[in-house]
Amino acid sequence: MSLRSVVIVGASLAGLAAAHRLRDLAFDGTITIVGEEESPPYQRPPLSKQFLTGDWERPRLDLRIQRQDFDWRLGARATGLNVAERRVTLASGEHVPFDGLVIATGARARAPAGFAGRNGAYTLRTVEDASAIRDRIARGARKAVVVGAGFIGCEVASSLRKLGCDVTVVEMDRLPLLRVLGERLGEVCRTLHEAHGVKLELGIGVDGFAGSDAIEGVRLSDGRVIEAEIVIAGIGVTPNVGWLEDSGLDLQNGVLCDATGMAAENIVAAGDVARWDHPRYGPVRIEHWDSAIGQGEAAAATLISGRERAAAFDMTSFFWSDQYENKMQLVGMPQSPDELRVVEGALDERRFVAVFLRGGRVTGAFLYNSMHRVIAYKAMVDSNAHLEAKTA
Amino acid sequence: MKVVVDMKACMSNALCMMAAPEVFEVREDGMLYILNETPPEELRAKVVEAVRLCPTQAITIEG
Numbered sequence: 273m274s275l276r277s278v279v280i281v282g283a284s285l286a287g288l289a290a291a292h293r294l295r296d297l298a299f300d301g302t303i304t305i306v307g308e309e310e311s312p313p314y315q316r317p318p319l320s321k322q323f324l325t326g327d328w329e330r331p332r333l334d335l336r337i338q339r340q341d342f343d344w345r346l347g348a349r350a351t352g353l354n355v356a357e358r359r360v361t362l363a364s365g366e367h368v369p370f371d372g373l374v375i376a377t378g379a380r381a382r383a384p385a386g387f388a389g390r391n392g393a394y395t396l397r398t399v400e401d402a403s404a405i406r407d408r409i410a411r412g413a414r415k416a417v418v419v420g421a422g423f424i425g426c427e428v429a430s431s432l433r434k435l436g437c438d439v440t441v442v443e444m445d446r447l448p449l450l451r452v453l454g455e456r457l458g459e460v461c462r463t464l465h466e467a468h469g470v471k472l473e474l475g476i477g478v479d480g481f482a483g484s485d486a487i488e489g490v491r492l493s494d495g496r497v498i499e500a501e502i503v504i505a506g507i508g509v510t511p512n513v514g515w516l517e518d519s520g521l522d523l524q525n526g527v528l529c530d531a532t533g534m535a536a537e538n539i540v541a542a543g544d545v546a547r548w549d550h551p552r553y554g555p556v557r558i559e560h561w562d563s564a565i566g567q568g569e570a571a572a573a574t575l576i577s578g579r580e581r582a583a584a585f586d587m588t589s590f591f592w593s594d595q596y597e598n599k600m601q602l603v604g605m606p607q608s609p610d611e612l613r614v615v616e617g618a619l620d621e622r623r624f625v626a627v628f629l630r631g632g633r634v635t636g637a638f639l640y641n642s643m644h645r646v647i648a649y650k651a652m653v654d655s656n657a658h659l660e661a662k663t664a
Numbered sequence: 665m666k667v668v669v670d671m672k673a674c675m676s677n678a679l680c681m682m683a684a685p686e687v688f689e690v691r692e693d694g695m696l697y698i699l700n701e702t703p704p705e706e707l708r709a710k711v712v713e714a715v716r717l718c719p720t721q722a723i724t725i726e727g
Contacts, residue, residue: 289716317719332673336721562679562717592677592719599676599694643678643690650682 275371275538276301278575279360281350281515282376283307285315285561286543288335289568290374291342297576304343304368306350306360308377309398312337317561319402320427321594325434326406333399350377353519355536372575375516375527375541376568379509379559384419384478387505391486394504396424405504409435413501416440417490419478421448423593424506426461429470430595432504440471440498442478442490452602456612457626457638460619461595468596473498511545511557526557532582533571540571551586553605560591588654601646604628604636604653613659616642625649633658666702666726667711673722683717684710 278294280287283305291303307313314333322328345362352361353375359367381395388395392413394405409432416432418425421443432439445451447458448465465472473492482489482497489497511526521535522528526547533540533548541548543564547557558567570585577583593600609628617624617640625645628636634657637649651657667687674696680688681696686707689697703711708725715723 292716315719315721561719565716590679590682594675601678641694643676643681643694644692646678646690647682647685 275299275575277370278303278372278374279368279370280305280374280376281360282374282378282512282543282545283309283311283313283344283346284376284378284543284564285313285335286378286546286564286568286571287374287376288313288337289565290376290540290542290572292338293569293572294576295339295341297573299572299576301371302343303341304345304370306345306348306362306368308347308349310347311399312344312346314399316397319399320396320424321431323399323402324396324406324428324431330399330403350515353516353521355519355521355539358538371538373539374568374571374575375535375539375545376543377512377515377545379511379544381505382508382510383505384481384507386480387503390481390483392483392500392502393481393487394502396428396504396506397509405502408502409437414438415499415501417442417498417500417503418506419490419503420506420508421445421461421472421474422452422506422508423449423591425504426465426595427593428504428506429465430468433468433470433596437502438471439469440473440490440500441465442473442476442492442498444475444477446475448472448474452606453638454606454609454612454628456619460640463620464595464598509544509559511547513545528555529571531584531586532574532579533567533585534574534579534582537579538575540574542567542571546571548585551584553589553607556605558589560589562590563587588650590650598622599641599643601639601643602636603639603646603650604634606630606636609635615659616645627652627659629659632661665705665708665711667698667700668724668726669696669698670722670724671696673720675720675722677719679717679719680714680723683714687711688714 349363381397416437448461450458477493513523527541574582606628611629623641678690
């Protein structure tokens with residue numbers, strides 16, 4: 273069947289990348305982009321960094337739209353998908369028919385129980401979230417608690433310190449970023465945040481929140497209450513698949529796709545919402561910037577080429593994080609490494625590179641203020657290079 | 665094709681270097697250097713990729 277109309281649900285980085293790629297591939301049918309938010313697509317990484325600190329203002333977040341020939345449906349929430357009839361239903365009740373569909377609805381921030389809706393309680397996912405936190409600090413809030421020491425939590429802590437807040441980070445694990453980076457690098461992050469005056473409450477859960485309408489503190493599982501005027505929760509995301517519930521697609525932790533991004537005939541998914549059957553990592557949801565672009569582009573190519581000729585998408589995972597004046601990059605997916613080896617510099621230096629090894633082979637690399645080495649280490653991860661055992 | 669980088673916007677995240685190492689290089693000092701401001705046409709696809717990947721949208725192509 274020839275493709276005359278493509279509907280992209282999700283006015284996101286992945287959705288926009290798919291739209292651009294469709295035109296690059298000479299698709300000249302209609303491209304309709306449906307977005308729940310009123311704004312055209314924007315960059316989310318700065319929301320915890322440059323935008324939160326006020327170094328950047330709103331216009332700089334807008335993603336470049338290179339074409340005039342997209343049909344935008346912003347402020348329109350998709351509520352249903354009928355695969356057999358090939359149509360998306362919007363909250364208005366309108367049905368939007370398609371020949372090809374790109375699902376790029378992203379994910380939303382999870383919130384702890386009893387958190388949402390309180391004055392001073394925030395998650396950080398949208399520009400409205402980030403603006404609200406900024407406003408609150410501009411109006412004098414200084415006592416901040418960050419729940420969760422993943423990358424978002426760590427970046428928020430860094431930005432709030434820059435704004436002069438007192439910051440406490442509460443994390444269930446023993447160390448920040450433990451599950452992603454492991455013990456030794458988690459320790460590096462702990463030291464970094466402590467050196468910048470962040471108080472860390474590690475290995476402890478959150479039991480609830482003090483205050484009524486307005487949040488006044490965070491109650492820890494040992495009964496202590498940390499006073500707070502603002503609390504920001506960075507405890508992970510949930511893929512936005514609610515609107516697909518009756519579609520028949522496999523929605524367990526995201527829309528399941530094959531290695532080419534296909535979820536069903538002429539239906540592809542990309543970005544945070546997609547659980548992609550990655551050739552090396554297996555079915556995995558990757559929430560990174562460049563994979564959203566890469567998946568959006570690959571999904572577009574899959575729609576155009578059709579199932580038989582579609583190519584597997586085998587991109588090495590890449591991620592960066594800026595905290596204080598430091599730049600961290602993670603290449604690859606370490607996936608239960610049996611060794612972390614420091615190959616340049618040392619963990620207590622301002623600059624180092626550490627590689628994750630499994631059976632002597634490089635599965636990932638963590639670069640700390642070492643961006644200039646990224647190509648070399650990406651090549652090692654790409655080729656799953658074998659590293660000789662360390663000679664003492 | 666001329667490559668223009670807004671150095672005030674650049675955060676040296678090195679995604680451009682990964683896309684087009686012939687044109688972009690982040691060095692040990694953490695700064696981005698443009699190796700060739702007028703790269704040959706056969707590098708266009710790579711440079712376009714760098715433009716799209718740049719997380720601060722600091723890169724533009726003229727011509």
